[in-house]
Amino acid sequence: MTGARFARARRLLNKSVEYASAFNGPLVLHVYCVRFPDDAAPDPGLLGVDGLPVRAVRGEGLGFWVSEGPLTMGTPVERLREHDLVVRSALRSATPLPVRFGTRFRDVAAMEAAFRPRIPELREQLERVRDSVEMGVRISWNGAEQREAAGALVRSQTRSSPTAGPGRRYLEQRRAEARVEEVLRARASEILEGIESHFRQMQLPVVRTLLPEPNTAATLAHLVHRREVGSYRQAALRARENLREVAVSFSGPWAPYSFAAPADAGGA
Amino acid sequence: MSDSGTSPDGMDITAAGEGELDLWGDTLDPDEPRSLADLINRVLDRGVVVSGDVTISVAGVDLVYLQLHALLTSISTARRSLKVPDRPGNDRRSVR
Numbered sequence A: 001m002t003g004a005r006f007a008r009a010r011r012l013l014n015k016s017v018e019y020a021s022a023f024n025g026p027l028v029l030h031v032y033c034v035r036f037p038d039d040a041a042p043d044p045g046l047l048g049v050d051g052l053p054v055r056a057v058r059g060e061g062l063g064f065w066v067s068e069g070p071l072t073m074g075t076p077v078e079r080l081r082e083h084d085l086v087v088r089s090a091l092r093s094a095t096p097l098p099v100r101f102g103t104r105f106r107d108v109a110a111m112e113a114a115f116r117p118r119i120p121e122l123r124e125q126l127e128r129v130r131d132s133v134e135m136g137v138r139i140s141w142n143g144a145e146q147r148e149a150a151g152a153l154v155r156s157q158t159r160s161s162p163t164a165g166p167g168r169r170y171l172e173q174r175r176a177e178a179r180v181e182e183v184l185r186a187r188a189s190e191i192l193e194g195i196e197s198h199f200r201q202m203q204l205p206v207v208r209t210l211l212p213e214p215n216t217a218a219t220l221a222h223l224v225h226r227r228e229v230g231s232y233r234q235a236a237l238r239a240r241e242n243l244r245e246v247a248v249s250f251s252g253p254w255a256p257y258s259f260a261a262p263a264d265a266g267g268a
Numbered sequence B: 001m002s003d004s005g006t007s008p009d010g011m012d013i014t015a016a017g018e019g020e021l022d023l024w025g026d027t028l029d030p031d032e033p034r035s036l037a038d039l040i041n042r043v044l045d046r047g048v049v050v051s052g053d054v055t056i057s058v059a060g061v062d063l064v065y066l067q068l069h070a071l072l073t074s075i076s077t078a079r080r081s082l083k084v085p086d087r088p089g090n091d092r093r094s095v096r
Helices: A003-024 A077-093 A108-128 A143-157 A166-196 A226-239 B033-043 B075-082
Strands: A027-035 A055-058 A063-070 A132-140 A206-213 A216-225 A247-254 B052-058 B061-068
Touching (some): A027 A077, A027 A108, A143 A166
Antiparallel strands (some): A132 A247, A206 A216
């Protein structure tokens, strides 16, 4: 489907949702996070996405923070912030498992049916992240400069045949492009290793991402016990010293988005 | 008792003692691209993933069946999935 057709289809869908809302007022359940059933309920008056009130739902072995309101499409940044603010509110009393933005159900029964097969897994994850928070590390660099430097290195190491035909030259070009990516990943990995060395003693579960964006060498997510956040901060300040060609920023505490699923649990 | 401080780029990394965690700031600076990128990376790309279904009806007649499989994703993740190379200078503040 072309971009223009997709945009038109989306406008038609949004219009049909508006009409449906006018006749039937379909409400959907927006889910923010998963908790243990006995964890604290939201503060009275807590508002979530689109200003809708947040409430707790206790299911079989799990609790959920949800809000109910008309189905809305689109993902303006403001809705993402509203979602995260609810998750952070939950984090104050007990570490939740954040649910990815956009997870909606037609009612509580549908939500419970969807989560029921995963109750043991999610309870295990809740135990894993209990009393912990996520701290983020972002290593930024000038992506264009790094790519240029990597390209120059690859060119200096490449010997192309003067008699090569167009096919061979094309393959050599593709190989050079792949080699540039390898050089970039190796450089990002080396820098990441240097930053990580400051946290190694804490033996934290970690999720690493290399080259997630053009101007980001790597990101880290650490799972840190609440009582160790002070120590983490000290290690973070040391990690920022004597850095060249990169800038390191830290964020958090976050709810453990990166450790919400077993596949993302990572390890030290 | 808390250990508080401000990082050189203005982010407050504050840790409370035992008890309630003192979170940094209640609002994110919308002009801080790194904060926004961190938010998008987490809220759109991570967290528990469960599919949800919604049927929209008018007068009892099902009109639209939407299978909401959390298709919302960050731009860079979508590009990786589609094997589309990132373009330098992409502005991640536009999320649709």
